[in-house]
Amino acid sequence: MQRVFEALSSPVRRKILAYLAHADLTAGExxxxxxxxxxxxxxxxxxxxxxxxVTSEKKGQYVHYSLAPDQLTNTLNGYVQEVCPVAKPLKRESAALAKARANKPDDAGL
Amino acid sequence: MQRVFEALSSPVRRKILAYLAHADLTAGExxxxxxxxxxxxxxxxxxxxxxxxVTSEKKGQYVHYSLAPDQLTNTLNGYVQEVCPVAKPLKRESAALAKARANKPDDAGL
DNA sequence: TAGGTAATTAGGCAATCACTTAAACATTGA
DNA sequence: TCAATGTTTAAGTGATTGCCTAATTACCTA
Incomplete structure (x- = not known):
């Protein structure tokens, strides 16, 4: 959690994530x-x-990097849920989200 | 955007937001x-x-701080949408989200 | 095995960050 | 007006960050 937000605080790192969202790339690329x-x-x-x-996999002399989208979305969505609970939900999407959450016992409390 | 992520990179600041999510507080509180x-x-x-x-309002000698939930949710949700587009959606919640989105013409694009 | 490419580690430096104490500013009330 | 309280500004300091160059490690190929 701390590491995720710290990682996202850098424009360069956010840009890297954006690149990896479109395709896996090697370190050199x-x-x-x-x-x-x-x-x-x-x-x-x-x-x-x-x-x-991100995850990395060494292939020969190259290291291929891939986005780990779940870690990103889970952390950010989870945080939004935590800070902006039910009171003032997300926006439109929140309805569906709240419904989904009602289905399973909550263990999201930090 | 940059300022938001930078602000969120500090545990103290995230904690402040969590406090303000429950109630408005003065600087001293x-x-x-x-x-x-x-x-x-x-x-x-x-x-x-x-x-x-957050927003602040001076009342007498006190300064009352309030959470600005929209800025938080819009920025984080917008970013998630940008980096993890439709391809690889959120996770569990994504099912509900996708369904909800399918119902009405999409204007959620960031 | 030697040479070349890909990538990371190591060491060092300037800039920034988080914090402190002290001072200043603003408001309240005797 | 003066003192007390709430809050912010200012100035200084130690730790951390981001970057660089140089060196190192790992792999491939001739």
Whole structure:
């Protein structure tokens, strides 16, 4: 949770996630999209991986990175639910969400 | 957007938002809930306010802070939608969400 | 095995962050 | 007006962050 929000606080890291949302990429392909050095990108990728937002798989000499969408959506949605409970729900979508939540016993309390 | 994620990267600030989710509080009441000094809390409140996550209203010598739930939910939900588009939806909730969305012409696109 | 490419680790530095105490500002009430 | 209370601003400090270059590790191929 802390690691996720910390990871998302960097524009570069959010941009990396956006790239990975469209396609898996190698570390080098990601680095090529930024002005900063490769080691700097590697560090960002490490932060994202520790936060569980991306996964990596080594294939030969390349390391392929993938988005871990569940970790992202679960954390953010869960947080929104926690801070903006039922009182003032999300918006339109909240109706469906609240219904879904009513079905299973709540263990979301941080 | 950047300011929102930056604001959320601090555990203290997330805790403040959680407190304000239950009730409006004055600066002093918020500060009393933390070990850190009042000026430190005041700075955190300032960050939250600049990010649009809270609003403040001065009443006499007190300053009352309130959660701005829309800014929070809109930003986070919008971001989730952007990074994890339709392809790989949320998770359990996504079923209900997708169903709900199917019912009415979609205008939820960020 | 040697050379080249991909990626990470290590070490160092400037900038930023979170916090502190002290001071200032604003409001209330005697 | 003066003192007390609530809050913010200011100034300074130690820790952390983000970046760099250089070195290292891992893999592939000739």
């Amino acid at each position: 990601i680095a090529a999209k930024f002005e900063i050095s490769k080691p700097a990108v590697s560090q960002h990728l490490s932060v994202l991986e520790v936060a569980g937002l | 918020i500060a009393a809930k933390f070990e850190i000094s009042k000026p430190a809390v005041s700075q955190h409140l300032s960050v939250l306010e600049v990010a649009g996550l």
